[in-house]
Structure formats: structure tokens, C-alpha cells
Amino acid sequence: MWGQLSAFALFYLVATTVGAVVASGLAVVAYRRRDQPAAAEFALLNVTVAGWCGTAVLARLGVPGADYIWHVNNIFVFSLIFVWFAFVLAYTGRSEWIRHPAMLALWSLPGAVVFTVLYPPAQSILVTDGPAKTVEGLSVVPWSFTDIGALLLVLVFLLDIVAFGLLAQFVYRSRAPYSRQVGAIIGARLLGLATGVAFYAGFFPYSDLSLVPAAFAGQSLVIAWALFRYDFLDVVPLTAGTIVDQMADAVVVLDADDRVVDYNPALASLIGCDESAMGRHVDTVLPGLPGALERDGTVGLVPAGADTPQRSYQPQSTPLYDHHDVYRGRLVVLRDVTLQQTRERTLEALRSATERFLDATDPETVAEIATETAQRALDCPYSGVVRYDGEADRLRLVTLTDELSTLVEESGLESNTDGHPAAWFTAENELWQVFERGEPRYEVPVWVEPGGDDPAVTAALFPLGEHGVFGIGRRADEGTFSDEDRRFARTLADSTETALDRHKREQELEASRQAVEQRTEQLQFFNSALRHDLRNAVMVIDANLEFLSEHVTDAGRSHLETVSAWVSDMTSLIETVSSLTDAITSPGHSERARQAVDLSAVLEERVDKFAESHDQATVDTDIPDGLRVTGDELVGQSSTTSC
Secondary structure, three states: OHHHOOHHHHHHHHHHHHHHHHHHHHHHHHHHOOOOOOHHHHHHHHHHHHHHHHHHHHHHOOOOOHHHHHHHHHHHHHHHHHHHHHHHHHHOOOHHHHOOHHHHHHHHHHHHHHHHHHOHHHOOOOEEEOOOEEEOOEEEOOEEEOHHHHHHHHHHHHHHHHHHHHHHHHHHHOOHHHHHHHHHHHHHHHHHHHHHHHHHOOOOOOOOOOOHHHHHHHHHHHHHHHHHHOOOOOOHHHHOOOOOOOOOOEEEEEEOOOEEEEEOHHHHHHHOOOHHHOOOEHHHHOOOHHHHHHHOOOEEEOOOOOOOOOEEEEEEEEEEEOOOOOEEEEEEEEEEOHHHHHHHHHHHHHHHHHHHHHHOOOHHHHHHHHHHHHHHHOOOOOOEEEEEEOOOOEEEEEEEOHHHHHHHHHHOOOEOOOOOEHHHHOOOOHHHHHHHHOOOEEEEEEOOOOOOOOOOEEEEEEEOOOOEEEEEEEEHHHOOOOHHHHHHHHHHHHHHHHHHHHHHHHHHHHHHHHHHHHHHHHHHHHHHHHHHHHHHHHHHHHHHHHHHOOOOOHHHHHHHHHHHHHHHHHHHHHHHHHHHHHHHHOOOHHHOOOEEEEHHHHHHHHHHHHHHHOOOOOOOOOOOOOOEEEEOHHHHHHHHHOO
């Protein structure tokens, strides 16, 4: 038999057999990944293609039961487009259509084909078989469509057209990687369709030995290549249009199991990773990243190849879904938030310092808080505060950080009475210039070794109003102060000045309160002496006047009455002054009842009384009518006793 086969027959057998093997292998691969969208339908499609190729080879080899195998071959032929249509529905995201009740009639047609094949009386409903013949050494059974078979063939072509329409629509609404994938699938189907049309139209010799089954196997191979190349079962293509190699931020792509599947050059430069990172769990490549993503926190990373401290990165995760809305992984962008965190910590330290300033009871405590905050929040270990001494007309040290004190002790400079370099507090020094001019100075070099070439510390000095100067400093080799350093330091200096102003006002208020208390005590002492000593003396005089009244002649009676009247006025005056003193020194003097007082009437009464007591004097007055004031009863008493 094999010797009777022509070259084309051998080619046909090899191509169709390879098609059966390839389709079977693709069916196994797709079935193993059947949890993915359209994978099960793709596996069924390849089973159908493999069955078509396998039965075609067996039937043409004339094996026992070849007549029955021909009919089974027809089952695969008529069912293939239905399975293809089901795959297209699933691939384009219309899986629910497959199970829709309205589609039952369509899916029943392959069952009807099976019935016509397996039930002998119905085997001629779709096709009619001719007598068997041999073509190029292979057995062939010619057949032709019946009218019903032709209608079924028309339906098959209509389904193919609808499938092309669904794929074309999917190309229009798909992202770039999927549009190329769908284009490859459409191209593969057109190749298979063109092969079938060419053979059945007689464009190729030996049309009875159709290569359409092998062409369908090739179509499946191209589709599988498209699926795995642009991979709806792999996450890398999903980010092909997302990852930008020129991004400054580090980017890593993780699959659904948090394995690294891609990253950009910024991440490779950051952590010094290479291709060996691919496929590894992210926690072994970027330790702490999964935890940071779960708690929405930050992850600390030490940049590779640089002598720099650890930096903080805020991961921002974006889930990745395929065209079937199935979660495939996530894209993680690592943004450097070190500066932001430093700013937040500094602001928190300034807020805390402001609260502590409110509790400070003396300038020394205020200076210590400011110095400690500069050291901790601004990373300035060489900081301190000097205050102005008005009596000595010089700046005196209040507090220094331990680092600055140690630096001074090790410098060997001549010290003043405070134990610190005298030159730092002279009128020619930068401290004095900042204090007198009230303007901050930045990048001020500080030498601790006389005649040294390079400064040991770079300082920034801020005036504290009339109180002194606040300074911060770093080692000169650590660079200059940034704009944020200057802004935060200026804020701290302003808060320190405000705290010192508040303390000064509190001291002034305390001194004023003590002075008031002292004057109150003096008034109370005066009031006590007035009430007891002077009033007792007046009472003795008044008593003796009553005793003398019996012994005074008529000629001296007027003089006695004058003395008695003045004694009475003195008694009233003592009571009024005592009441005024009580009113001033008593806690509730401001709450005494007030009423309107007619000053015109009071003055006229006092003038009349004065004229009666001084009959030799002439009193001229010009008192307007209706002079009134509002006050308590002491107003009236004071007005009557002051005249």
C-alpha cells in the first residue's frame, strides 16, 4: 500500500497527522488552564480539530470500519464551526450567551448531526455518499450535500460571518495588546477559511484529498501563538502600554501570586536587581512591600551602590484585569516620600515645641526647648540660644547643645566668664550684627581653631527681637541649608521669640500685680490707722466739746459751735475716706450699685455751708444747673467732704 502512495498523498498524510497531534497537544495545554476565560472552549475546539484530522487519516488509510469512520468524520466537520463560534463568544467576553436559553436551538444542531450519523436510516439526510474510490493510493468516499445539508452549510457560513463581526468589534474596543492578539486570531481564521474555499472550489489538484483539516490545525496553532504571545494567560502584555522606561519612579509588575514579572530601569537602579529577579516572590526582591501594600504604609529601601541612608517609599498599587475583567496582577509604583515624611516630622516637632513653650516658666526653659527641637527635628546638632544682657550690653549664653559644647571645649579657644569663646559675643561678631539689625543670616562659617583654613560648622542665625539670637548649625562638610530648612528654622525662631515675649509680659504683669498688692496693703494700713487712731481722737474731742458747752458763755458759744461743726465734718471725712479705701481694696468694689448724682445741688449745698462758717468771707460761684454723674454713694460722700 505505502508503495502505491504518491508524494502528495504522503504529504497529505503527514500534514493531517501532524495537525491531529498539534491540535491534541493544544487541547491538553488549554484544558490544564481551563480556569482562564475561553480556555475550556479553546480546548474543545482543538479536540474537534484533532478528531477531524484523525478520522480523515484513518478513513483514507482504509482501516477496518472505515465506512463508519467516514460518518464520524462528518460529525467533526459539521460541529467544528459551532465550537469555533462558542470559542469566539467566550473570548470576546460573551460567555453568558453560550448558556442563554435562546441559544439552545443553535446548540441542538450538532446533536442532530450526531443523530443522522449514528442512526443509519438518517445518514442520508445531510449528505449522500458515492461509491468508494482510490485517489493517489488513498481510499476516498465521494459525498455531496443534500438540500438540508446545504441549508446547514449556509448556517455554518452565517455563524462564521457573525464570529468575524464579533472579533472585529472586539478589536475596536480592545486595548493595544489585545487588538494585536485579536488581529492574529482573525488572520488565522481567514487562512483556514481561504484554504477550505480553495480546495472545495477545485483550485488545487486532488480536491478529494482535502488539506482543510490540517489547515484548521495550523489555524489553532496560530491562535495559540497569539494567545500565548500576547497572552491572556500572562500579565506582562497587560502592562506593555503602561510601563514607561523613562519614568523617574520605580515600577514593578506582579502577577496574581505576587511574583515579579516585570520592572522598569528606575527600580533596577534603585535596588540593583537583574533578570534573576523575574519570577521571584516580591518579598524576596523588595522586602516589606506586601506588608506596606496591605496596611497602606511605606516601605524603607536602601538605594544600591550609594552611601546614602534608607529612604521611604509609598507604594501605589493598580490592579490589572484582562479583557474578561479577571484579576491578573497589579502594577506597583514606588514614590519617594522621604522628603515628605521629613517635612511631616518637622511640622509635628514644631507643633510639639509650641505646646511646650506654653508650659515653659522661664526663658531658660524656652531656650532649651528651642535648642532641643533644632537638634531633633532640623538635624542641627550645633545649636543654641544667647540672650541680651541690658546691664552689661552684651550677649550671654543661655543654652548650647552637647555637641556644640564639646566642640567648644575641644577647640582650646580663650573663654570668657561664661566658659565659652569670648570672640563669639563681641560687637564685631555675626551674633551681634544679627541681633542689632534684626535680620537672619544664613551659611555663616564658624571657626573653632584660630587661623584655621576651613570652618568647622556652618550656621544660620535668627534674631529673637529684644531677647537675643537663636542659632542652628551643622558640620561644614554636610552642605548648605535647604529652603525648607531655612523656613522651618525661621518658624521655630519666631515661636521662640513669641514664647520669650509672652514670658516677659507675664513677668511685667506679675510685677504689676505685686505692686498693686503692696499699695493695697498700704491703703489698708492707712485705713486701719484712720479708723482707730484718728477717729478715736476726734471722738474724744467731740465728747469734751459737749462737756464744755455747759461752761461756755454766750459770747464764746459761736466759736464752740464752729469747732463742733468741724469735728462733725472730720468724723464724716474719716468715714468717707475709710469707705473709699474699702471700696478700692475690696475684691468686689467694681460691682457696687451706681445711681445718678446731682452735682449742681451738692455743690450749692456745700457753698452755702462754707459761707455760713465764714461770715467774714464773700463767696462767688457760677454753678451750671443740671450737672449729673452716675456713680455709687461714695461719689456723693466725696463731693460733700472735699469742699
